[in-house]
Amino acid sequence: xxxxxxxxxxxxxxxxxxxxxxxxxxxxxxxxxxxxxxxxxxxxxxxxxxxxxxxxxxxxxxxxxxxxxxxxxxxxxxxxxxxxxxxxxxxxxxxxxxxxxxxxxxxxxxxxxxxxxxxxxxxxxxxxxxxxxxxxxxxxxxxxxxxxxxxxxxxxxxxxxxxxxxxxxxxxxxxxxxxxxxxxxxxxxxxxxxxxxxxxxxxxxxxxxxxxxxxxxxxxxxxxxxxxxxxxxxxxxxxxxxxxxxxxxxxxxxxxxxxxxxxxxxxxxxxxxxxxxxxxxxxxxxxxxxxxxxxxxxxxxxxxxxxxx
Numbered sequence: 001x002x003x004x005x006x007x008x009x010x011x012x013x014x015x016x017x018x019x020x021x022x023x024x025x026x027x028x029x030x031x032x033x034x035x036x037x038x039x040x041x042x043x044x045x046x047x048x049x050x051x052x053x054x055x056x057x058x059x060x061x062x063x064x065x066x067x068x069x070x071x072x073x074x075x076x077x078x079x080x081x082x083x084x085x086x087x088x089x090x091x092x093x094x095x096x097x098x099x100x101x102x103x104x105x106x107x108x109x110x111x112x113x114x115x116x117x118x119x120x121x122x123x124x125x126x127x128x129x130x131x132x133x134x135x136x137x138x139x140x141x142x143x144x145x146x147x148x149x150x151x152x153x154x155x156x157x158x159x160x161x162x163x164x165x166x167x168x169x170x171x172x173x174x175x176x177x178x179x180x181x182x183x184x185x186x187x188x189x190x191x192x193x194x195x196x197x198x199x200x201x202x203x204x205x206x207x208x209x210x211x212x213x214x215x216x217x218x219x220x221x222x223x224x225x226x227x228x229x230x231x232x233x234x235x236x237x238x239x240x241x242x243x244x245x246x247x248x249x250x251x252x253x254x255x256x257x258x259x260x261x262x263x264x265x266x267x268x269x270x271x272x273x274x275x276x277x278x279x280x281x282x283x284x285x286x287x288x289x290x291x292x293x294x295x296x297x298x299x300x301x302x303x304x305x306x307x308x309x
Contacts, residue, residue, distance in 0.1 A: 005141045007264045008257060013148050013217070015256025016155035019249035020210035021233035022240070023162055024203025030243030031179045031199045032094070037105040038085060039207060040230015041112035042078050046208030047129075047221040048120055049077030054130050063132050067150075067212075070130075074208035081112070082204035083197055091193075109227070116223040126222040129215030147216030154213055158206050159249045165202075166245065175199065179243070228282065235289045241299030250300060259285045 021043050028036045053073030057066050089108055093100045116123050135146035144152075166172040177185040178195045186192050214229070215221045236255045240247025262284040266272050292299070 003141075003264065006143065007260050009142050009144065011257030011260035012253060013151055013256070014260060015236070015253035016151050016249075017210055017214060017217070017229070017252070018233050018236040018255055019252025020151075020155050020158060020213065021207050021229060022236040022248035022252050023159060023245055024207045025234050025237040026240075026243055026245060026248040027162070027199045027203045029237070031175055032090075032196055033098075034090060034101050035105065035234065036085075036090075036200075036203075037102070037230065037234070038108040038112060039082075039203065040226035040228075040233065041109045042082050042085075042204050042226070043207040043211050043214075043230060043233075044221070044223065044226030045081050045112060045116065045211075046074035046078035046204070047211035047215050047225065048116060048123070048127075048223075049208070050074035050212050050215060051127055051129060051221060052077075063130055066130065067132070071209060071212050074212050075205050078204040078208035078211070079201045082200040082207075086197055086200040091196075109230075113223055113227065120223070123223050126220040129219055129221050131219060132216060145217070147213070147219075150216050151213040154209050155249065158209060159245060162202065162206070163245050171195070171198065232282075232285060235285060238289060239292050239299055241301040244299065244301045247299055247301035254300070255285055255288060258288050 021039065024039050024042075025036065028034055028039070050070035050073050053070045054066055057069065085108055089104050090101050093104060132146040132150065135144070135149075137144045137146075137149075166175055174185065174190045174195050175198070177188065177190055178192045182192045185195075211221070214225065232255065233252065236252035237248045238251070239255055240249070240251025259281050263278055263281045266280070266284070296302070
């Protein structure tokens with residue numbers, strides 16, 4: 001139990017990562033009712049965009065100067081792909097059967113993954129990501145790496161910015177109107193196509209920030225990193241209440257802590273020694289999702305973006 005504070009912090013960090021990606025899921029679903037399974041790969045391409053900027057910078061560039069440029073590069077790549085996907089893959093199917101865009105999203109996910117594998121230099125194996133110098137920092141029994149500090153700052157700031165944008169700005173009210181009734185919103189003068197593009201762009205922006213945080217935390221990125229993390233982020237969005245901004249982050253934190261604690265302590269339960277390894281972490285995450293769907297299918301907070309207007 002002396003390790004409990006460290007395990008809770010590890011879970012909080014993991015959950016913040018899930019939450020950053022989950023708010024992108026929740027933005028898109030809350031407005032167009034689309035489960036964008038390619039969002040995990042948009043997260044992944046953002047990581048490679050940041051790495052590309054780092055490789056292009058002159059040798060000797062400090063990380064403090066490079067980091068803002070890397071974040072900008074990640075956002076540009078992720079937003080470009082997300083907006084392109086909306087325009088050319090999802091918009092033509094908007095009036096069709098609801099299964100069509102879902103299958104398209106799965107296909108786009110695989111296509112992006114294989115495109116990076118095939119065309120990005122040396123992407124067939126993990127690529128080393130630069131680290132922020134300094135640290136680690138000791139706070140009692142808890143150790144925090146420098147890259148973790150970036151994640152702890154980025155996650156709540158991103159959530160707060162998005163919540164303010166949706167609730168307080170004119171464009172945000174347009175998002176709420178579009179989520180509630182797109183046809184009526186269009187009659188009232190809301191450019192729903194622009195609103196939907198903006199939702200994809202915002203979701204991709206936070207995914208890109210999450211990708212930079214992932215690289216700083218783990219010290220490497222690879223072309224497969226978005227698939228499972230994207231599924232976990234979707235799970236977090238469902239746990240919190242799909243379409244709810246705060247719920248996405250809370251669901252991510254709950255999922256991260258639950259995953260970390262089960263991995264650390266389930267093996268200590270008599271007869272459960274085989275179920276506490278890291279390979280079971282993903283299983284416990286989805287067990288939690290099943291339990292929430294059984295007993296509270298609307299999620300922990302259970303509201304959509306439109307309901308908060």
